[in-house]
Amino acid sequence: QVQLVESGGGLVQAGGSLRLSCAASGRTDSVYRMGWFRQASGKEREFVAGMRWSGVSTYYANAVKGRFTISRDNTENTVYLQMNSLLPEDTAVYYCAADVDSSMLFTVAARYDYWGQGTQVTVSS
Numbered sequence: 001q002v003q004l005v006e007s008g009g010g011l012v013q014a015g016g017s018l019r020l021s022c023a024a025s026g027r028t029d030s031v032y033r034m035g036w037f038r039q040a041s042g043k044e045r046e047f048v049a050g051m052r053w054s055g056v057s058t059y060y061a062n063a064v065k066g067r068f069t070i071s072r073d074n075t076e077n078t079v080y081l082q083m084n085s086l087l088p089e090d091t092a093v094y095y096c097a098a099d100v101d102s103s104m105l106f107t108v109a110a111r112y113d114y115w116g117q118g119t120q121v122t123v124s125s
Contacts, residue, residue, distance in 0.1 A: 009119030022096030
């Protein structure tokens with residue numbers, strides 16, 4: 001089992017920045033990849049960013065490329081999502097997720113095995 005706890009969401013004006021944190025505990029040695037997803041009201045959950053637990057590779061959705069950065073603090077088993085130049089359309093509940101099955105379909109939410117509770121990000125115009 002892997003437990004994930006997100007934090008860092010909040011209300012920010014357009015153009016501002018936020019940093020989300022995802023603290024992982026439990027069987028973190030089984031994690032292959034971490035992902036950040038978001039779900040806006042009335043919409044499906046969508047992939048935002050991902051990275052190999054080893055930190056070797058990172059991936060981004062086109063909508064956030066160049067604005068968001070995923071990273072990991074190895075000593076604290078914490079994954080971060082630095083979000084800059086935020087737009088109103090970035091408003092959503094953000095979730096971190098862990099994949100333990102080495103799935104190549106890293107943008108597909110159903111391929112992730114463990115999820116955090118989510119944190120709300122609201123960007124005002």
